[in-house]
Amino acid sequence: MPTLDITPLRSFAAVVAFSGVRRAADTLHLSPSAVTGHIRRLERELGCRLVIPQGRGISLTSDGEELSIRARDIVQQHDDAVHTLTPLADNEILVAATEHAAEFLVPTVVSLLHERLPDRAVRLRLTRSAHVRDLVHDDRADVAMMLTRPARGSVRVAPIPLRWFAVDDVPREDLVLFAAPCAIRHQAVASLGGRPHRVATECVNHTSVIGAARDGVGMTPLPRIGPTPDGLRTVRGLPRIPDIDLYAATSERITDPVRHEVLALLRSTLRSSDG
Template identity: 35%
Template structure:
């Protein structure tokens, strides 16, 4: 007789009893039916007892099988309780995503608020393109994210309006009459890129995209190098080495939206919304959109 019993094999035995058959138990255990049958054979061989017998077209527990099943349930109960007591609880992790345009200003305030509100949690962040972040939230990889929506509506709910500003290198000068206007933009698809093209086209300018990048750093580097102008949202501060151009078409502002994964705890969403409200209430040049999650903040 065997000197030990395999926990997985005992779980298989219990699954057969609870599911009422081998095929359903195999599906629940996420193993093939031959593998499940092998578990049973190894138990029978180790215990030197026949655990099942055929009754017509179905397999039923023998008397010995019922006895082993009762022991298996007791062993698994004690085993699982011990694992709960001995297993170190994993810290709660809150993953926050943010578009590059708002990361430098908004994200630090956000992470501080979450750290203060959930001292036992580990906070991690991801910075990326708005479309990729929305997809990550939808898949549950990211808990909440702050993304740009150049249109009038989009995912999540609006938390602020960021002014759109044209930037250029200090030495940059507009092209001569008839020449194409150089634009540095994000790689497609990008709503800001489309917004810039439409604005310049509306003024009768021909436009050539002279530089493009998947990152904000790449776009601003291209502008600093004098490749052209760029249309960027402002969440506070001016990109290093660039100057604002107020002689280009007015483009209004862009929506900053907060999207949260389905099932996110309300207290996490509330803490995030509150942090955003505090950040924008101290910056009158930016327009805070009141959130239904938080009460009005002084100065908003």
């Protein structure tokens, strides 16, 4: 039976979360070739194709979808076990963030932390906002980014616009959504009011949501951060989805000057992406 090592699984989970190799590599502090090598290693071990290049990012094969569900859980279980038995070392910090912040916000924050705290190793946890809040409340996250409901001691960074995205000619009653609980899902569906709609498919990660929307399964609500995902267009003529707030929190392990820089960087990145 093949054995799947945690390092390639971590790279695969990051590629899925960031919808591409380069941003995953930058955040993991690895070279793109190393991350690609990890993916190829998993494909060799399993005897199947996992990812396919798609524009600026990647799409998942059906086998990749299957592994993406399990990889995140395996990495999370591994990290939880490691944290329980071996707490963060003095030279480590944990960045926890909602997956929706992964592609455009997390890499910039991690890069800043590497620059300002070069003696610290950065661990990364991309998960649901509710889990990010738990990490803050348990004093485990050193830098945290979450949507809607703030954690203890968090600061409101900025409102983030939400929009419906789809390919052309998709029926407007068919929806592609994150599996509940999901604040964006709740807010977007509520905005439809009495308009007929049905959940065509539910997904467990951002890349799967984008892939299903690209395949014409339905329209999906996404935060408007950065460029429109390849192959998708904004859906016009629907009721406006209220903005959703991004919050950030830092631990006492992050100095006040670095904390202020992190907040300023997040706000400037959001302003530039909105422009």
